[in-house]
Amino acid sequence: MRLRLREYRPRTGPHGHRVVQPWQPLRHTSLRAPAPIGSLMGDHDGLNRLAGMFSFAAYSRHTIVHVPLRDAVPPDEGQGPLVDLVLVHETLGLRASRWPELRHRLRQGTPLTVRTDEARTARDAALWRARQRHAGRRDELRHTTHANTFFLFGDREAFAESAMSLAYAAGWGPRQKNVTSGHAALVSGLWGLRQPPGGGHPVEVLVCFKAYPPYAHFRRP
Template identity: 85%
Template sequence: MRLRLREFRPRTGPHEHRVVQPRQPLRHTSLRGPAPVGTLTGDHDGLNRLAGLFSFAAHSPHTIVHVPLRDGVPPDEGQGPLVDLVLAHGSLGLRASRWPELRRRLRQGGSPLTVRTDEARTARDAAAWRARWRYHDRRDELRHTTHANTFFLFGGRDAFAETAMSLAYTAGWGPWQKRVAEGHSALLSGLWGLRQPPGGGHPVEVLVCFKAYPPYAHFRRP
């Protein structure tokens, strides 16, 4: 997949950071953070591009991927506040508390950037994640937190690749579900591998749903 991005190089003190955003907003995709259950809802284009962004993040350990999902069309269903999304490798050492300072430095246009993702490599990495998960190997859990109207996912190559495949599945099969042409959403997958808090209780989840956008008379399956 070819992704059209904007690249920023903000500095905080002596450190330079590389941050990328989609050049065009994902207008019909929204995220409600988990409390303890959140929802990621989008149309074919939004979920497909988001899958590409996860694939790019999987193989870009020195890059912060920022997806400003609050800029889109507000969804007409669901509960809880809308949040943006940030993806970063755990090895990068990004702290959610430092994000507002970085975000303020992303308002000066940025540089156009076009990248291509490798779907075959993403599929192999996702398969490796699933194989380890099957044997209860939890090294590739996705750490997460919500801060400053942003949901942060901190992970590694294989965990991000698995999420990319989950989103691509929803983007591809969502338009074929019953009643989506009438405006109903369809739950197809989730963000798997989220780290769970100690002590039990209801698991933290983010459900991934497909939803076409109105007018539904114009809906066409891709």
């Protein structure tokens, strides 16, 4: 997939950072952080481009991927405030508390075009799924919500699995029942979120397809 991005090189003290955003906003894609259930809802374009952003994040260990979603067209389904999304490799060591300062410094971005490798993403997603079948498996997407932003900290295989889950939702979401009437359809999820100690309801982010109006123009494939 070809992705058009906006690249920033902000500095905080002696430290330089690389941050990328989609070049064009995902107007019809929104995210609500899990409390304990969250939702990621989007049309085909938004879910497809998000899959590409997760795939790019999987192989960019030194890059912060920022997807602004708070300014999206609010869906007429779901509850809770909209949040932005940040994807970071666990090894980068970014703390969520540092993000507001970094976000404030995102100025004068430059165009960047990248291509993702869907075959490699699929292979790494399969490795993640195989790893989950072993005894002693652990959930591998650490997450937190801070400053109106949902953060996911993971590794290559975990982000690759999320990319494939979003690609599945983008491809099969338009085929679900009632989507031509504007109803959201639950298609997949972001799996492998690390669970808090003590049990209780599992933390989940459900991925839903939702066409945008006017629905008379939408046709299922």
